[in-house]
Amino acid sequence: MREKRPESRRKWLANVLFAAVILAAAGVLVLLRGAGRDAEAPLKAQLIYGDQNTVLDLPLDVDRTYDVDTGYLTVHIQVEDGAVRFVDSPCPDHVCESFGWLRIEDQTATCLPARAVLTIAPDQ
Numbered sequence: 001m002r003e004k005r006p007e008s009r010r011k012w013l014a015n016v017l018f019a020a021v022i023l024a025a026a027g028v029l030v031l032l033r034g035a036g037r038d039a040e041a042p043l044k045a046q047l048i049y050g051d052q053n054t055v056l057d058l059p060l061d062v063d064r065t066y067d068v069d070t071g072y073l074t075v076h077i078q079v080e081d082g083a084v085r086f087v088d089s090p091c092p093d094h095v096c097e098s099f100g101w102l103r104i105e106d107q108t109a110t111c112l113p114a115r116a117v118l119t120i121a122p123d124q
Contacts, residue, residue, distance in 0.1 A: 041123075042123040043060055043082075043103075043120050044058060044059055044060055044121060044122075044123040045057070045058040045060055045077070045084040045120060045121075046058070046118070046120075046121050047068060047075075048116070048117045048119070049068065049070040049114065049115060049116040049117070050071045050115060050116075051071065056068060057123075058077065058079055059079070059123075060079060060082045060083070060084060060123075061082065062079065063079055063080045063081070064078075064079050065077065065078050065079075065087070066079070070114045070115055070116050072113060072115050073089070073090050073111070073113055073114040074090065074114075075089055075090075075096070075114045075116050076088045076089060077118065082103055083101040083102060083103035084101070084102050084120070085099065085100060085101045085109065086099065086109055086111055086118060089111055091112075091113040091114060093113075095112075096110060096111035096114075096116075096118075102118065102119070102120050103120065104120060106119070106121075
């Protein structure tokens with residue numbers, strides 16, 4: 001039976017150590033990212049659309065449906081119970097609808113044919 005060489009054990013240990021350092025760094029970044037934010041900070045939805053990157057702020061505290069002409073298609077946005085989504089869009093594949101409800105900061109849904117991005121952002 002053949003024993004493992006010391007070099008292969010060192011390589012394995014170096015790989016494990018490298019992975020541990022990367023995971024620790026990622027954990028620190030996640031903690032730092034959330035450290036400065038208030039957990040109950042108000043949020044809003046933003047629709048960024050068209051070639052001019054027009055920004056439309058949508059309050060999440062008012063249930064409403066918005067019909068927005070992006071210059072390419074008219075997208076239909078629904079706000080309900082503090083969440084927002086693309087609903088009943090005229091795009092050919094309806095991928096934007098499959099993103100579902102967005103309610104957490106930095107969640108994003110995109111409708112490429114309409115050139116529209118829907119995202120959750122802090123309400124400042």
